[in-house]
Amino acid sequence: MTAMVYPLIDSDNPLDLAESVIMDRDWVFERPADSELLAEVSGRWCNYRVWLNWQEDSRGLMLSCSLDSKLPKAVLPKIHTLLALVNEKIWLGHFDISSEDSRVIFRHSLLLRDGAGTSQEHLNDLLDIAVNECERFFPAFQSVAWGGKSPTEALTISMFETVAEA
Numbered sequence: 001m002t003a004m005v006y007p008l009i010d011s012d013n014p015l016d017l018a019e020s021v022i023m024d025r026d027w028v029f030e031r032p033a034d035s036e037l038l039a040e041v042s043g044r045w046c047n048y049r050v051w052l053n054w055q056e057d058s059r060g061l062m063l064s065c066s067l068d069s070k071l072p073k074a075v076l077p078k079i080h081t082l083l084a085l086v087n088e089k090i091w092l093g094h095f096d097i098s099s100e101d102s103r104v105i106f107r108h109s110l111l112l113r114d115g116a117g118t119s120q121e122h123l124n125d126l127l128d129i130a131v132n133e134c135e136r137f138f139p140a141f142q143s144v145a146w147g148g149k150s151p152t153e154a155l156t157i158s159m160f161e162t163v164a165e166a
Helices: 014-024 073-089 120-145 151-159
Strands: 028-033 036-042 047-055 060-070 094-097 103-111
Touching (some): 014 047, 014 120, 047 120, 060 120, 073 151, 103 120, 120 151
Antiparallel strands (some): 028 036, 047 060, 060 103, 094 103
8 A cells, every 4th residue: 555645735725725635636727817717637438627726805715616628508408407317416515507608517615614625625626526426327318318318218218336247
């Protein structure tokens, strides 16, 4: 077993810590501003774009993970129904649709006030949850958008777990 040694980061900005975590994952990333970090990760189904935004005044950290798939406008009513069904199944964060480009996005926000902070382990967990939920439900969104499935059928497909290999 290998122990990961994390550098001590003396900063009030959790994105400094997040940058270190993302570097350890060897993800392609950029830091366009002190309050913003963008990364890209290859998943099983597509590439995911991770966006972390730090709001200093409210001490809020927002994590977004978008699926690399724009949805046709004609299927958005069905996708909204699917979103409601999917959001009932997840315990942290939620999915929504970007009004700008009709992409499905997983979002989660944290308030880090009154001495509440975050750690590298915590950020690793949040990134894992975001990517895993996107991986888990990507087939459902695609089944409705391109496969003609109903939201209920698509959710059933996503929730089916294989136990063994044939």
